[in-house]
Amino acid sequence: MAWTPATLVVFIGIFSAMGVLTVLEIKRPGGDERQGVLGLTTTRGDRLFIxxxxxxxIFLAWLGLFGTPLWIPLGLAIAWGVFCFWKV
Known part of the structure; x- marks a missing residue:
């Protein structure tokens, strides 16, 4: 794995998301369980993982089909993350 500034940003983002989830869990314990459009009962951690x-x-499919640049799959991935935390 190449350790580049982009890799650093990805890891900082993941660990920051985990930190935010930890703070939310301390403030409101229980994981905020709910049942979404996929029919799954999920917690905040489950939605982050999904x-x-x-x-x-999304990124692997884009790289396999189109290659670079990766701005469009970045937008798709952000939209997917918003959808997961909103509806799943």
């Missing part, structure tokens, strides 16, 4: 996993698939 959004990260989906984002990886």
């Amino acid at each position: 959004s990260l996993l989906g984002s990886v698939y």
Whole structure:
């Protein structure tokens, strides 16, 4: 794995999201369970995992089909993350 500034930003983003989820869990324990459009009962951590996993698939599919630049899949991944935390 190449350690580049982009890699650093990805890891900082993931750990920042985990930090935010930790603070939210301390403020409001229980994980904020709800049932979304996929029929799954999810917590905040589950929704983060689903959004990260989906984002990886979006980027891999884009790279396999189109290559670079990666601005469009970045927008798709952000939209997927918003959808996951809003509806899943």
